[in-house]
Structure formats: C-alpha cells, structure tokens
Amino acid sequence: MSSALIRVEGINLSAVLDDTDDISVFRGASMLLRQAVKDLTSFKTTNREWSKQLKAISIGASIGLYRYSGDSVDKTCEKIATYLNKHENYRHFTFAVASETMADDKADFRRAEETLLAHIRFQQQKSISLAVPEESKTSNICEFDKLRPASEKEIPEETDKLKKRNHASASVRARFEFGRDQRQQFYIDELGLDKNAAPNFTTDLHELTDSASFSNLNDKMAVIYFDGNSFGKIQTTCKTTGDLKTWDDTIRGLRREYLKALLDMAKVDEHFRNGEKLQLETLLWGGDELMLVVPAWRGMKVLQHFYQLSDDWEHNNIPLRHAGGIVFCNRKTPIARIRKLARELADDIKELADKETQNKQYKTENYFDYLVLKSIDYPTQSLKKHFEQYYRNIPGRKPLKAIPNWESLLTEQEGILENIPRRQLQKLVQALTKGIDSPEYQQAQDRIRELMGDDDFAKAESLCAALFPEQDDAWQWVHLFELWDYIAPQPEAN
16 A cells, blocks of 8 residues: 555636636636535545545645545546546546655655646646537537537526526536535535525626615626735645645635635625625635625725734744735626736736845735726736826836725724815826826815815825825825725715
C-alpha cells in the first residue's frame, strides 16, 4: 500500500463560466465545480470503493487535493476521471487529474505538491478547451451559448426570459437546473440550516434590483468580488498535509462565519428584501475568492461589512487581507462582462503591489476599487485605459482603503452629506478636468464653501477625508461625486 497525493482541478473554466449571461447558469457552473471536488471523498455520493481511500486535504472552488492510501494510484486516478466524465452533471466540464507518490509527509510534501501542479498544467495544455458534447439528434443551436448543439429536452420555463429561449444544450441545462436549486440549497448546506427555516431568495436580477423605496436606483445592482491577498504564498508555507488542512479549515471556517453574518444582516434589513425574498446572489464561493450580487443601494454596505468582519482574520499570526472590486450597473448589463470587470478591479490592485515596492500596503491592508456604469454600456478596453480617458486631466487615481467602521462613521456624521450642494459638486468635478491648479477648480471649491458656510464645509472635508483616506483632496471630491448615490442611500418616504 502506497501513500500519494492526488490533485483534481477543473480547467478551461471560461468555457463554462463565461459562455452565457444567465445568472442561474453561471451559479450552477460555479457550484457544480465546487461540488465535484467535494463529492470525490463521499462513498455515498460516488458509490465507488476508491472514495473511501481519499482523504480531503484542501477543497477550493474548483480544486481538490487529497491524500491517497491504497494500491494502484494510477488506476485510481483513471477511475476518478471516468467518474467525472460520465457523471450526469460533471461530464460537461473538463477536469485534470494527477497523482504523485509521497514517501514522507514532512520531508516530501512540498515537492509532491509542486510536481502535481506541473502535471496538471501539462494536461491542461494538451486538453481541448470545451467538453465534447454527446451527439445530438437535433440541428438546433443552444440559444444561450450560441456554440453547443441543443438537446432535445427543453429548459424549464421558470421565467419569461427562459420561455423565449427553449433550445438549450445539455451543458447549459445541467448548469441551469443545478444553479436554480442552489439558489437556496447552497446556504442550507454551507450553514447547516433547517430547510423549512431557510430564507428564500430572489429568482432573477429583476427581482433582485426591484425597489419602490429607491426609485433612482431601481433596476441597478452591485457586483462585488473579493480575492485574498497572498493566500497562495501562505499556502506554500505549509510543510505537511496537516499544515495545509489546517489552513484550509481556517479559511472555510472564516468564510462560513461571514456568510452567516451576511444573512443575519440581510434578514433584519427591510431594504434587503423584495417581499419575503432576500435580494442576494452568491455567484462564487471557495478558495480565496468570492463574488456576490446585491441591490445597488446595499452595495457599499455589503462591501464595507465584509471588510469589517474580516478585519481581524489571521492565520498563524499573519493577517488575512483582501483586494476587492465593486461594479454598480444596470441589471441588463451583460453579467459575464461585469463579473470580469469586478475581478479586474481587484487584480489591478494586486498588480500595483507586485510591481512597485512603495505600494506593498495594497497586499498588507484591505483595499478596493469601484466602477460606476451610467448605462448598460461597459468598457471594452482595460480599466486602466478607461480610467485614463474618463478622468483625463485628473492624475493619480488609486484604490480606496477599506473602512471597517464605515457605517458608524456615517451615523456619527449624519446630515453632512445632505448639506453638500450636489449640482455644485458636479461643477467642481468638471472643473478638475481643467487641472487641479486651474482657477476653475479653485472657483468651484470657493463656491461650495460659500453655499455651505465655513463650518459645514469644514465638516464635509473632514467626512471626505475619513471616507476616503490616503486620497488627495481633489480625488476625495471625485469619489464623493461618483459614489454619491451609493454611500448612504436614503429610502423615499411613502
């Protein structure tokens, strides 16, 4: 009997995560990838004897690392691959499976894990980018991904939108049905909730963004993405399988605590509900990443709530920090593109820290960036170029530092925002395009001070400095103007 490591990884993910704009299909793909690597150690699920010989070390959003104790590890890998390729749902994804013998856990673990990663990447280079579908007897094309042949079965007619697109591939159908079920089941499984007591969630983005209390933000959503800083580096410090499992358990436990806190917050907030349904989507959950969709009027609250909850997270005395991205947009904006933009915002923050020594705080502290889209149009170039063109002569744009006491700060300074003349603030930001040292900018700032009075103007400056620390004075006004509708939205009187 030998001891080995086995790594199973979902690869070529863009073929199943970025091929449609249907929210249930994306949710289903994300959750199925996560479920696949969880199922491998469950004899009840797989009904395969080899599952009893696998012990999960680390389970991520699409990656599983296992300790294997048994004979014929190569044959076991073949059986795992066969199970995934023939499974009703998992066969629509592409997985790489690799093994590496490990003589001694303490002395050999790092070598074995790095060798496994190399094997996986080699397999990925040789694999096709799309799982080959079964032969279809229909000539119809999938109306969702415009790529795969449609199956003979029609997709369930759950919404008006889906009724108009009945021709779906087997892949889209599987992801849709699982995603529909996971809309509520994910929270039940992750938090161990009683099915009858679990909250209900909105069924689509129309319900999620519908509000009679925030008419100016009706039909607008916030897509929020968080990515752990240097989590991969922390993982490489694990010298044994036990160390890695401890790290994995720590992250999963902290994520679970946050999910419970998020639900608790949403359940007592009347403006987080559409009737009896919570307006919340969890699109990605696992590893060092997570992605949420919430109504636009709760976007900043949810973003800062995460940073407040995670402010004291650590592992072996190492603080656990996150780069974040939040995109405010119309619900009709293609969700596949918005997901990429939210991720790009966070990735750009990490790139700053990697390239420039003076920016190391972007990894050791919590920072985020945002994008506000005024219409259903979206940037097609990189966000760096977009911001350069959009802000023109206002140089020095940089990420925002998270504020753990965001809500209490707004409560303490209640009333200050309402005293700021928004139309004049707009003129001030427009004047900034003439240059920070331009007379137009100074005149616009003087005009705001004149309209507000010296005392209220000083309070507004202090609030901006508190909300947007480490930002230049000019950029504090810009951020205030851009995020005006989202910082502290007030419901309209009935």
